[in-house]
Amino acid sequence: MLGIFNLLPYLKGWEYKSHVVLRTVQNGAAPLNLLSIDESGWLLWEGVVTDDAYGTLLVRYQGADLQTREDRLYPEAARVIRAFAQDPSGWLQAYVRPNPYSTAGLYYGIGFSGGFQGSAFPYVPTILMGLYLDPRSTQASATVMGIAQVIAITDRKLFIQSLRRVLDANASLKIDPALLTIGPAQLQEVKEK
Amino acid sequence: MSHEIAGELDYALLKRHYDCDDYTSLRVGGATFLNGIPFTVTEDYYVVGTFAYISDPTVPNFERGWTLFTHEQPAAPAHMLPFLAALGITTWPAQLPSFEAKDILFWSDQNAWIRFEGGSRVQHFIPQNTYMRFHRRHFMFWVQSDGVNGVLRCWIEG
Numbered sequence: 001m002l003g004i005f006n007l008l009p010y011l012k013g014w015e016y017k018s019h020v021v022l023r024t025v026q027n028g029a030a031p032l033n034l035l036s037i038d039e040s041g042w043l044l045w046e047g048v049v050t051d052d053a054y055g056t057l058l059v060r061y062q063g064a065d066l067q068t069r070e071d072r073l074y075p076e077a078a079r080v081i082r083a084f085a086q087d088p089s090g091w092l093q094a095y096v097r098p099n100p101y102s103t104a105g106l107y108y109g110i111g112f113s114g115g116f117q118g119s120a121f122p123y124v125p126t127i128l129m130g131l132y133l134d135p136r137s138t139q140a141s142a143t144v145m146g147i148a149q150v151i152a153i154t155d156r157k158l159f160i161q162s163l164r165r166v167l168d169a170n171a172s173l174k175i176d177p178a179l180l181t182i183g184p185a186q187l188q189e190v191k192e193k
Numbered sequence: 194m195s196h197e198i199a200g201e202l203d204y205a206l207l208k209r210h211y212d213c214d215d216y217t218s219l220r221v222g223g224a225t226f227l228n229g230i231p232f233t234v235t236e237d238y239y240v241v242g243t244f245a246y247i248s249d250p251t252v253p254n255f256e257r258g259w260t261l262f263t264h265e266q267p268a269a270p271a272h273m274l275p276f277l278a279a280l281g282i283t284t285w286p287a288q289l290p291s292f293e294a295k296d297i298l299f300w301s302d303q304n305a306w307i308r309f310e311g312g313s314r315v316q317h318f319i320p321q322n323t324y325m326r327f328h329r330r331h332f333m334f335w336v337q338s339d340g341v342n343g344v345l346r347c348w349i350e351g
């Protein structure tokens with residue numbers, strides 16, 4: 001079934017973006033909130049590259065009513081459920097841990113939205129990214145890199161107008177201002193014909 | 194060395210083709226100073242990879258499974274003390290370069306007892322002049338005599 005995700009090549013006002021954060025984090029310290037972006041779009045996938053099995057990427061994003069959804073991504077969680085190199089929804093691509101008594105190693109885990117199958121996590125309007133090292137780590141500190149690959153709507157008005165034109169060549173380009181606002185909004189009532 | 198990895202399965206390891214090896218010996222310039230671990234009634238320990246590292250300090254390789262192992266012992270193994278003294282080494286590091294043994298072959302010239310990992314784990318009896326093989330994965334093992342001092346030889350892969 002053709003969804004809006006598949007129509008994106010014909011639309012205007014969007015672009016791919018990679019949001020990347022990289023820090024050395026201390027064991028047990030509060031999450032470092034490193035990136036806060038006002039942006040709408042789709043979260044395609046998120047990834048964590050780290051030298052500790054408990055190096056964690058924290059991603060918060062909002063829905064249409066500004067409720068917040070939170071993802072916490074760390075390699076050990078995926079190993080526990082044996083989610084190795086699955087596609088599209090799972091996740092652990094590399095797990096090199098030579099010493100079972102130490103959480104040090106080399107890890108790469110990703111969280112897919114299933115975007116390549118035609119769906120992605122929508123977010124409106126904020127994406128927050130943080131990093132931390134869970135106290136279950138045996139290391140005092142670790143390096144963690146977090147990645148969020150998104151499809152960002154860079155021009156909301158143009159995006160809606162182009163969508164209308166793709167679906168209907170004679171479509172009106174008038175836009176209810178409520179569609180351009182962030183968060184809960186009241187759409188204009190239109191009289192029935 | 195080759196690796197064929199698919200779906201996180203490392204077929205070399207699956208077939209027990211290991212990347213690391215160790216043998217409890219100390220040879221310098223063709224002369225043998227140690228050929229096996231001398232053991233007594235006082236239990237002694239050995240961290241896998243110690244003599245491989247002493248023989249070649251460049252051997253530790255993260256991708257081949259080498260790591261820093263915290264042995265949690267207050268002092269060096271007794272059988273190491275003469276060599277450490279000769280080298281002028283007075284402090285014993287809390288962490289040693291090590292790899293996880295996956296195949297170990299024991300031979301002892303006297304009856305001995307060994308145990309893996311912890312100082313209170315079950316002891317396995319090693320009859321004298323008998324080869325005993327284990328596939329117990331471990332970083333450290335312990336050895337103790339059955340009353341008569343002897344030497345324990347250990348061929349280790351992992």
